[in-house]
Amino acid sequence: MKKIINNSNDVVKEMLQGMEKASPQIRYIKEHDVIVRTKKADKVAILSGGGSGHEPAHGGYVGYGMLDAAVAGNVFASPGADAVVKGIEAVDAGKGVLLIIKNYSGDIMNFQMAKELAEMDGAQVEYVVVKDDVAVPDSTYSAGRRGIAGTVFVHKLAGAKAEAGGTLAEVKAVAQKAIDNVRSMGTSMASCVLPGVGKAGFTLGEDEIEIGMGIHNEPGLERTTMKRADELAKILLDRVLEDYDYSGSEVAVMVNGLGGTPLMELYILYNEVEKILSRQGITVYRSLVGNFMTSLEMPGCSLSLLKLDSEMKELLDAPCSTLGWTQFHV
């Protein structure tokens, strides 16, 4: 595997250094692998994070209108509670801190522990848990559904609410509303390769794909033959629509590349997704097509659907400026 790295032990630190250099808006706290905004914002602070290898998540979402801090673990490994505490301390402006946690056992444990530790020091901390992946009920690293790309919608909506001056309870309520209304489903055409491992986590046949694979090479729902874009759109969407009632509603759609799939294919898939939604009377209010929560160089994608109400539409459209998602309407 040909990776553009120096040493597999240093990939996270060197990547975060690169991120810091790429944006005047963020600062990298090297001792704890935390990315924070350069200037502390006088508002409810939002912190997320988790294992690395999902870039731009989460460091790439730190900035105006989204996160205040992102805590990075090693590749596919949860950050320690102490690092999360440092992140909380760095961004707490006295108005409370919301932790947005993807549902993986390590993250849950360490972020919850961090909340308790920070509270002992007087911080006011709340958290929400994202479990948008409808593929499997439990997984290798999670009790309950996994948190995947739908998390980025949670960052965006909660971030906009905080930026608009929402209280901790209000920001948490928006985050929870986003979580309650988002569902995702992915597929993968090959394993990704961890820098420290150097070989694929599993093997798929020449014409084989895995439906419902996780973003850490975790098993999905089934293996099947490669499908046409229209078939794949239907397979992913069917499962999402079976799980939650989107009928007659307005939605935000994310077609998320896992890292190795060209944008051309993501747009082709989105074209099919939109056709199916349109036939079912579901209106796309906004869509995002690109690499938002990746799995290193994994070829594949996930589809996320967020049901919107008028408040959520406004928050979704609010400006934001981060490495991973910048929004500005003319």
Added chain:
Amino acid sequence: MKKIINNSNDVVKEMLQGMEKASPQIRYIKEHDVIVRTKKADKVAILSGGGSGHEPAHGGYVGYGMLDAAVAGNVFASPGADAVVKGIEAVDAGKGVLLIIKNYSGDIMNFQMAKELAEMDGAQVEYVVVKDDVAVPDSTYSAGRRGIAGTVFVHKLAGAKAEAGGTLAEVKAVAQKAIDNVRSMGTSMASCVLPGVGKAGFTLGEDEIEIGMGIHNEPGLERTTMKRADELAKILLDRVLEDYDYSGSEVAVMVNGLGGTPLMELYILYNEVEKILSRQGITVYRSLVGNFMTSLEMPGCSLSLLKLDSEMKELLDAPCSTLGWTQFHV
């Protein structure tokens, strides 16, 4: 090769449909495979384009602050002159049209022919040719240097100048200044696979890379063994710095993924690039790290350096809102 497509003959049309659906700002003229802004802007119009497979280039750069139209050919094939003429007609607001052409023989021929045809109909058309790739003096599809990712800087600067009300001569001068001051150099770890071909254009060994490869699988400068990120940064940068004098200047840097390389690796590479520049007294004013001009799912990257003066810095920082590059400073 597992591609998320329906039929290899339809990939361009279906992709452009997906793009149109993904942005309220753009409209797809299906008959000619042209992406234009939804609302014609009352200013000098800027049109670019070329073969598909380089997404987000160029349809993804149509929008406020960048292009008015992008004309898409088949995968890695130049669009016809008639389509370019239709694009010119669609965006010409009577203040002149600038064509930004990447230096490939087919594009040069067809865009120049389109200029002549449009002028016969009374349009005022100018063009510039981007040839930023310092790898090879001539190539499979080009007489003279190839145009690659540095083109996106030309879109951005010319786009900002046009948005600010510049005349056709002024917009062209800015585009030419960007061209004169930008150099790029790439490397690839594997061939990409054209949807209509279904197999790799060439093969590299397990530990082999090609330095200076083009974005259409064209041969580069040399094949060598895989390098560390710091070595690779030096190889790419050395050639760029040998070619043009950046000493003591401020630059914009683009570390561009070719489609199959994870963002993690691009940031690690950028970290090394910035270190070398800093040691040489070259100041990074802004940087872009991501997939800006791809080669389908090719693993690899290119590095572009743009020397800036104060006008260029201002134009670079001007807001823009497109699928491929949105900029908005808080």
